Amino acid sequence: MTSTSPAPASIRSYTVKPSLSRRFCVAPMMDWTTSHYRYLARLLSRHTLLYTEMVTTGALIHGDTDRFLRHDPAEYPLALQLGGSDAGELAHCAKLAEQFGFDEVNLNVGCPSDRVQNNMIGACLMAHPDRVAEGVRAMADATSLPVTVKHRIGIDGRDSWDQLCEFVEKVAGAGCRTFIVHARIAILEGLSPKENREIPPLKYDWVYQLKQRYPHLEIIINGGIKTFAEVHQHLAHTDGVMLGREAYHNPWLLAGVDPEFFGAPAPFHTPHEALRAMLPFIRSELERGVYLGHISRHLLGLFHGMPGGRQFRRYISENAHKAGAGLEVIEEALARVREPEASPIVTA
Template sequence: MMDWTDRHCRVFHRLLTRRARLYTEMLTSAAIVHGDRARLLAFDASEHPLALQLGGSDPRELAAAAEIGADFGYDEINLNVGCPSDRVKEGRFGACLMAEPELVAACVDAMKHAVDIPVTVKCRIGIDDQDPEQALDRLARGVVAAGADALIVHARKAWLQGLSPKENRDIPPLDYQRVYRLKAAMPHVPVIINGGIASLAEAKAHLAHVDGVMLGRAAYQEPWHLLEVDPELFGEAAPHTTMKDAFEAMMPYIARELAKGTRLHAITRHFVGAYHGVPGARAFRRYLAEHGVKPDAGLNVLREAIAQVEERKAAAMAA
């Protein structure tokens, strides 16, 4: 979720579910070790439980980045060896590392020795011409032997030759059964499934076979799904019952960020799917797109955008 799940997005999502674990966008170990770590790793205390997702292939550098992340207060370090981005492939990290399972295991081992918090691995079922039966088992057994605390498996191959990153999210067929077989073969290892899961009903069906479910695009593009997570999966009340209530709870955070010089659009760009399927959703998106990008845009813009929805919902109910 590079360029998507930044700290503003995560604060918003935490207002929709207390229990789901949130993940950062993937950050390279080099950027954390050598760059502006305060800017890259800053997060709001409300975001816990929160995992830092790393990309890299140098065990020592990854260990250093993991230690920095743990010192910042993250609850988990996740190594991404599933992202098919061109930038990732050129940097020798992400999905291309599925061709080097021994190196991935060495990276996990180094991180485990550097931190006391869980270290997990996110991967695909294979890449290019690999046989997923062999490739996934080999990677999984190697990283578990190295100490990985859990595996998150996107149930698609990544075709690094011939498909774009966007195409890799949709074209390779989903093979959930392959992830189920991995869990059956490694019953004591937590296995989380990912890829193409569009609803809480689908997530609950997967939980009959695996230990957890990761939502990516569904959670981002239609965040109202997250309002269902706590009641449906944990038997607890959601933090807020409506999206309007969640936005009201978000207002103090936005006000603080605006006072620091953050532009409103940097935050509201994560809200565009909030009212998907609700009367007024298009008007909400259009209002934010037209007014949220202005240099002086403030809370009044978000309030007016919400009013666009509430007015149309009231009209629909009265009709």
């Protein structure tokens, strides 16, 4: 069951789920991959696999479950990312993921923040492969959904190749067949989450070697990837690629995914067309009581690098937060960007 009303007519015809493919994914990102961003992303690509923000098991069990799991059927295929380490709680939340219509449940073993470490969530679990395996086994027993793990290649003090292989082997032995690997270690002492995305060096070759060593496993690579040329390079060595910040800051990039990687036509020729198709959804959210600014912040990068893009961003930033701001703010911002016959999708 999905805790949402039917999709607006502009996208309702796309709610038949494409087969789940991890060939191209958008990473789970706190405060960013909300339902509002995911709706935009799905307009731009029918085949990209989308992930929720990380939701902790405690929040789902003891908080407003409907609010945390709310999504629109138009977002499918869609994976729920969980943060937690208690096997019983993870199993309970995996059942919820299936009940709410998600296509996959993913365990976060990569977040380096102090706050989640204190609750035995995220990258610190790299030091506890048996505990991760116990949680994966419990989730796999509780649901028919695929159970996947997103992790780093190591953490400070546990960053050897052999330790990475030990982690993968133990978790695979518990029933996980898909590993989404951020090709950096996480430094848990002394670096912020932002620094952990930039300072530890990328070791793509380690992820390639994982695929070579464990060809029966599905290995998805993540970390610092920005262009389609890079995606193609990684696909020569892995089963799929996950983009994070680039897909958020420059969402029009996603409009090229279906023709580039799935042999399917691009859903729209210009970002103007895509945004106009999103207007009924925005209207329905406003009618539900959502503030415009909570939606519009995810639209700011849609005209990234295009003439008028800065004026678009400025108008929304200056007006979306005002009391009573509605759909007219988006329409007026859109009018500030000249619409070409087609906007070429930059892939390199």
